[in-house]
Amino acid sequence: MQKTKRLLAIETIISEEKISTQEELLRKLKGKGISCTQATLSRNLRQLGVGRIPNGIGGYKYSLPEKIRSSEKSPLRLNIVPVIQDIVEANGLMVIKTIPGNASNTAFFIDGTARYEIAGTIAGDDTILVIPRDGVTIQQVHTCLEIILPGIHEQIKKK
Amino acid sequence: MQKTKRLLAIETIISEEKISTQEELLRKLKGKGISCTQATLSRNLRQLGVGRIPNGIGGYKYSLPEKIRSSEKSPLRLNIVPVIQDIVEANGLMVIKTIPGNASNTAFFIDGTARYEIAGTIAGDDTILVIPRDGVTIQQVHTCLEIILPGIHEQIKKK
DNA sequence: AAAATAAATGCATAAATATGCAAAAAACAA
DNA sequence: TTGTTTTTTGCATATTTATGCATTTATTTT
Numbered sequence: 001m002q003k004t005k006r007l008l009a010i011e012t013i014i015s016e017e018k019i020s021t022q023e024e025l026l027r028k029l030k031g032k033g034i035s036c037t038q039a040t041l042s043r044n045l046r047q048l049g050v051g052r053i054p055n056g057i058g059g060y061k062y063s064l065p066e067k068i069r070s071s072e073k074s075p076l077r078l079n080i081v082p083v084i085q086d087i088v089e090a091n092g093l094m095v096i097k098t099i100p101g102n103a104s105n106t107a108f109f110i111d112g113t114a115r116y117e118i119a120g121t122i123a124g125d126d127t128i129l130v131i132p133r134d135g136v137t138i139q140q141v142h143t144c145l146e147i148i149l150p151g152i153h154e155q156i157k158k159k
Numbered sequence: 160m161q162k163t164k165r166l167l168a169i170e171t172i173i174s175e176e177k178i179s180t181q182e183e184l185l186r187k188l189k190g191k192g193i194s195c196t197q198a199t200l201s202r203n204l205r206q207l208g209v210g211r212i213p214n215g216i217g218g219y220k221y222s223l224p225e226k227i228r229s230s231e232k233s234p235l236r237l238n239i240v241p242v243i244q245d246i247v248e249a250n251g252l253m254v255i256k257t258i259p260g261n262a263s264n265t266a267f268f269i270d271g272t273a274r275y276e277i278a279g280t281i282a283g284d285d286t287i288l289v290i291p292r293d294g295v296t297i298q299q300v301h302t303c304l305e306i307i308l309p310g311i312h313e314q315i316k317k318k
Numbered sequence: 319a320a321a322a323t324a325a326a327t328g329c330a331t332a333a334a335t336a337t338g339c340a341a342a343a344a345a346c347a348a
Numbered sequence: 349t350t351g352t353t354t355t356t357t358g359c360a361t362a363t364t365t366a367t368g369c370a371t372t373t374a375t376t377t378t
Binding site for chain 1 (some may be wrong): 211
């Protein structure tokens with residue numbers, strides 16, 4: 001299905017650049033090989049909870065819902081990054097290893113971001129199973145992680 | 160000038176009810192004896208930073224900018240309400256009395272809400288001078304306070 | 319006060335966004 | 349698979365929102 005991929009791309013584009021009209025977003029999507037009509041985009045934006053707000057300089061920009069945006073400056077985030085030890089894949093699922101006792105916090109944080117691509121998480125003591133939404137690839141989940149926890153992959157490589 | 164009153168009314172209406180189109184807001188304003196065209200409203204909403212976001216049930220609603228909204232659930236707010244001792248008026252200005260040592264915190268909170276009707280504040284140890292924006296009445300500042308610190312007047316009466 | 323400048327507003331309309339409806343695609347059931 | 353139901357999508361268009369321009373209203377300057 002085309003829709004899932006499109007929703008992911010929309011979230012990513014909006015979180016990375018200032019988009020001010022649906023037509024503009026449409027072009028960006030086309031640049032990524034995803035095409036649809038403005039009508040579909042309008043419906044998708046509503047489904048994702050994306051709002052249109054004044055940008056302070058006389059224009060407008062599309063903006064992810066607060067629960068997602070706020071995760072980017074959450075003080076929790078700063079605590080999360082250092083406890084992640086490794087990220088591996090298994091069977092279309094993603095497994096995140098943390099230092100002992102921290103899986104639950106971390107999973108809670110991930111859930112809180114409410115990213116479309118993550119259907120849910122299950123946490124033990126030091127291991128989190130991240131279940132991607134149907135049709136979402138591991139690569140896409142990696143991209144998503146990098147958005148909600150900037151620098152995370154970089155940080156793991158060093159270990 | 161009509162504009163100031165209109166901006167205040169817009170903030171108040173939007174913070175109190177779910178408004179989904181500018182035409183609807185226009186009617187509410189008319190109900191309060193304030194009338195203008197949709198064009199003016201569009202410009203005002205942009206100036207106030209008011210965004211339009213999906214309401215989760217298939218429609219849209221206008222929403223105050225985050226800095227204003229967030230003051231409503233700020234943990235700070237809960238600490239602020241109990242320290243306010245009295246609110247009196249003098250000379251078109253408003254004077255807020257707090258318990259000793261708390262004027263500065265409280266003024267900081269009020270500033271943070273960035274309400275249009277308040278031009279600024281000056282705080283001593285237990286006294287805050289609230290300076291209304293030009294054209295704003297004390298009554299309007301009271302209404303504003305009630306919005307950013309719900310229950311505040313009620314609470315003072317009891318003292 | 320009168321003139322000059324800036325700000326606010328309405329009107330008409332352009333631009334942008336949402337939606338009813340029918341077609342296509344996908345998911346599901348027998 | 350084949351038929352049935354649900355979801356997604358595009359098209360055309362209605363609805364909603366933004367804006368250029370002329371006018372009025374307010375503010376500042378001389």
